[in-house]
Amino acid sequence: MDTLTNDLSGLNDSEAAQVCALLRARLIDTVSRTGGHLASSLGAVELIVAIHRVFDTGRDRLVFDVGHQCYAHKILTGRNDAMETLRTFGGIAGFPKPAESVCDAFVAGHASNSVSVAVGMARARTLQKQDYHVLALIGDGALSGGLAYEGLSDAGDSGEPLIVILNDNGMSITKSVGGVADHLARQRLKPQYLQFKKGYRKVMSVLPLGGHIYNVTHKIKTAVKETLLPCSLFEDMGFTYLGPVDGHDVKGLTRLLGYAKELKSPVLLHVRTVKGKGYPPAERNPDRFHGVGRFCVGNGEPVQPPKPNFSAVFGQTMCALAQQDERLVAITAAMQGGTGLDEFARRFPQRFFDVSIAEGHAVTMAAGMAKQGIRPVFAVYSSFLQRAYDMLIHDVALQQLHVVLAVDRAGLVGEDGETHHGVFDPAFLDTVPGMTVLCPSSFAELRSMLSYAVYQVNGPVAVRYPRGGEGTYTADSAPAPACILRRGSDITLAGYGSMIDPLLDCARRLERYGVQAEVVKLNCITPIASDILLESLRRTGRLLAAEDSAPSNSVGNRLAAAAARAGIPLKGLALADTGPGFVTHGTVQQLRHYCGLDGESLCRKALEVCGHGNG
Structure with a gap:
C-alpha cells in the first residue's frame, strides 16, 4: 500500500489491516506536529476503514457526531497531503467540513446531533426517490445528550433505512447479564447465524403466507430473548440491534456493516473500541490526548510545557471559595479537565457534579439547587452554553435565581474554529432578564470577579473569560463596572x-x-x-x-x-x-x-x- 487515498472497496482483509496500521502511524506523526484530537481518531481507525470498504462516502452520507474521530476519514478522502495543515490558518479543519470535500456530509463540532441529521437525510432520500445509504457515527459520550435520544426515538419509529454506529469507548450502554447474555450476543454475530437470517427473510418474502409466518416466529424469538436478556433500549425504539462487537476487528466490522447495509431498516451497530488505540501514551491517558498540542512521539510529552491559563485560575479560585463556603458547588457538562475543575473534584467530591453532555440539564439543575439555598457555579464553554438558552430564561431568570455561569473559551478560541469560537454569548446573555455579565482581562480580575459574582450579585450572573493565558495587562480593576x-x-x-x-x-x-x-x-x-x-x-x-x-x-x-x-x-x-x-x-x-x-x-x-x- 503506497497511498492512503485509494478506493478501499477492493481490499482483502489483510490489506485492510495494513491500511489501519498506516493510518495510525500517519495520525500520530501528523498530530504530534499540528496538535488536535488524537485519542478519538486513533480509537476509530478500524471502524473508519470498514465503513470505507462497504460504503461510498462520496454518495452515501456518513454523519459524524462531534467529529473528533474524523481524521482517518479525511486521510482516506483525498486530504492526506493536506494533513500537514490540520487546524492551521488556511489549512483543513479539525472537524468534518463539507466545503472541503463532498465526502464530509455535515458540519460537526458539538455532540449528540448526528442521529437527528441522519433521519433528516434519510427522509430527504425517500422523498426525492434517491438511492444512497445514511450512517450516523456517534460516541457513547454523546448519548448523554438529550438530543441523541430524541433522534433515536424518531429514527427507530420512522422505519427509514439508516445505520447508527455506536462507538462505545468506555461507557457501558446496556449491561449484559451473566453467561447466557454473553453467549447469545456471540451467537447472533456469527456468520452462519447472519447468513441464515438473511436467507430466512428472503424465503419468507416470496412464500404466499411467508409474511405472516415470519411475524409469528419473530414474535416468538423476541419473547424468548427478552426472558433471557435485559430489555434493549434500542430494540424498543425500533432498531435492529447488532453487538457489542470488537471495534478493532476490521474484518468483522466490514462483515457486519455489509449485513446492516442489506437490512434496509433502522439498525444500531454497537462497537467497543479503545480510545487512543495503538499509541501507548494515549491509551494510558486518553483524556489528555483527547485534545492535545504538539508533542514528542517518543514519549508523548508536550513540546512546550503548559503555561498558567484562565481555566486553571478558575479552578484554583473555586477551591479557595469552597474551602470557606460549604454551600458552594461546581457543575460541569463533561468538561471537568477542560474547565480546570480536576482539583475541585478531588478535594470536594460531594460538591462536584458532572452531568455529562447535558448543558440544558446542568442549568436547570443549578436552578433547582439555587432555589433551595445552594450556590451553584456551572463551568461551561461559551459555544456549549448556547444549548441552554431556553433554560436560562425559563428556569433561572424567571425566578431571578442566583446561578453563576463560568463561561470559559469566551471570544476567539483558535484552532477549533467555527464551531467553538465563543462569539455569541455577549449578545444572547444580554437578552436574559436580570442577567449580569462580568468580563475579567487578567487572572487577578478573574479571582475578584468570581468571588464578586458568587457573593455580591443577585440573580443570574456570568463571568466570561478567554482560552489560554493572560496578556500584558495583569492588573485588577474589579469590582468597578x-x-x-x-x-x-x-x-x-x-x-x-x-x-x-x-x-x-x-x-x-x-x-x-x-x-x-x-x-x-x-x-x-x-x-x-x-x-x-x-x-x-x-x-x-x-x-x-x-x-x-x-x-x-x-x-x-x-x-x-x-x-x-x-x-x-x-x-x-x-x-x-x-x-x-x-x-x-x-x-x-x-x-x-x-x-x-x-x-x-x-x-x-x-x-x-x-x-x-x-x-
Missing part, C-alpha cells in the same frame, strides 16, 4: 475581556501619529456600564469599540446607542468585531488580524475615525 486605563483627548477606545491588550497596543501606536487615545475598560457588559464611557465621549467625541464577538446586539452597538440617547454628537465612530459570519480556524493572533482586531488593524481604524486617512 468600568475604568479608564489610559487618558487621552482625541478618541475613546472601548473594550472588555481579552481585547484590552490589543486596545492598549492600538493606543501606543496612535501616539506615533500624534493621536492621544483614551482607553476605557468595561468590566461589566450586561447591564452596560456606560457612565464612564459617556464621560469619555463628551471629551473626545470619537469612539472605536473593539470586541471579539459577533456584531448583532454587540457591546459596541449598545455603546453607540447609549451615546445617542445621552445626546452626545459623535464626530467619528467605528465598531470592530468578528463580523456577521463564522470565523475560520487558526491561532488567536492570526484570527485577530484576520478580523481586524489586532493592535495594528485597530490603529488603522482609529486613524480613519480621527480623519487621518490610512495613516
Whole structure:
C-alpha cells in the first residue's frame, strides 16, 4: 500500500489491516506536529476503514457526531497531503467540513446531533426517490445528550433505512447479564447465524403466507430473548440491534456493516473500541490526548510545557471559595479537565457534579439547587452554553435565581474554529432578564470577579473569560463596572475581556501619529456600564469599540446607542468585531488580524475615525 487515498472497496482483509496500521502511524506523526484530537481518531481507525470498504462516502452520507474521530476519514478522502495543515490558518479543519470535500456530509463540532441529521437525510432520500445509504457515527459520550435520544426515538419509529454506529469507548450502554447474555450476543454475530437470517427473510418474502409466518416466529424469538436478556433500549425504539462487537476487528466490522447495509431498516451497530488505540501514551491517558498540542512521539510529552491559563485560575479560585463556603458547588457538562475543575473534584467530591453532555440539564439543575439555598457555579464553554438558552430564561431568570455561569473559551478560541469560537454569548446573555455579565482581562480580575459574582450579585450572573493565558495587562480593576486605563483627548477606545491588550497596543501606536487615545475598560457588559464611557465621549467625541464577538446586539452597538440617547454628537465612530459570519480556524493572533482586531488593524481604524486617512 503506497497511498492512503485509494478506493478501499477492493481490499482483502489483510490489506485492510495494513491500511489501519498506516493510518495510525500517519495520525500520530501528523498530530504530534499540528496538535488536535488524537485519542478519538486513533480509537476509530478500524471502524473508519470498514465503513470505507462497504460504503461510498462520496454518495452515501456518513454523519459524524462531534467529529473528533474524523481524521482517518479525511486521510482516506483525498486530504492526506493536506494533513500537514490540520487546524492551521488556511489549512483543513479539525472537524468534518463539507466545503472541503463532498465526502464530509455535515458540519460537526458539538455532540449528540448526528442521529437527528441522519433521519433528516434519510427522509430527504425517500422523498426525492434517491438511492444512497445514511450512517450516523456517534460516541457513547454523546448519548448523554438529550438530543441523541430524541433522534433515536424518531429514527427507530420512522422505519427509514439508516445505520447508527455506536462507538462505545468506555461507557457501558446496556449491561449484559451473566453467561447466557454473553453467549447469545456471540451467537447472533456469527456468520452462519447472519447468513441464515438473511436467507430466512428472503424465503419468507416470496412464500404466499411467508409474511405472516415470519411475524409469528419473530414474535416468538423476541419473547424468548427478552426472558433471557435485559430489555434493549434500542430494540424498543425500533432498531435492529447488532453487538457489542470488537471495534478493532476490521474484518468483522466490514462483515457486519455489509449485513446492516442489506437490512434496509433502522439498525444500531454497537462497537467497543479503545480510545487512543495503538499509541501507548494515549491509551494510558486518553483524556489528555483527547485534545492535545504538539508533542514528542517518543514519549508523548508536550513540546512546550503548559503555561498558567484562565481555566486553571478558575479552578484554583473555586477551591479557595469552597474551602470557606460549604454551600458552594461546581457543575460541569463533561468538561471537568477542560474547565480546570480536576482539583475541585478531588478535594470536594460531594460538591462536584458532572452531568455529562447535558448543558440544558446542568442549568436547570443549578436552578433547582439555587432555589433551595445552594450556590451553584456551572463551568461551561461559551459555544456549549448556547444549548441552554431556553433554560436560562425559563428556569433561572424567571425566578431571578442566583446561578453563576463560568463561561470559559469566551471570544476567539483558535484552532477549533467555527464551531467553538465563543462569539455569541455577549449578545444572547444580554437578552436574559436580570442577567449580569462580568468580563475579567487578567487572572487577578478573574479571582475578584468570581468571588464578586458568587457573593455580591443577585440573580443570574456570568463571568466570561478567554482560552489560554493572560496578556500584558495583569492588573485588577474589579469590582468597578468600568475604568479608564489610559487618558487621552482625541478618541475613546472601548473594550472588555481579552481585547484590552490589543486596545492598549492600538493606543501606543496612535501616539506615533500624534493621536492621544483614551482607553476605557468595561468590566461589566450586561447591564452596560456606560457612565464612564459617556464621560469619555463628551471629551473626545470619537469612539472605536473593539470586541471579539459577533456584531448583532454587540457591546459596541449598545455603546453607540447609549451615546445617542445621552445626546452626545459623535464626530467619528467605528465598531470592530468578528463580523456577521463564522470565523475560520487558526491561532488567536492570526484570527485577530484576520478580523481586524489586532493592535495594528485597530490603529488603522482609529486613524480613519480621527480623519487621518490610512495613516
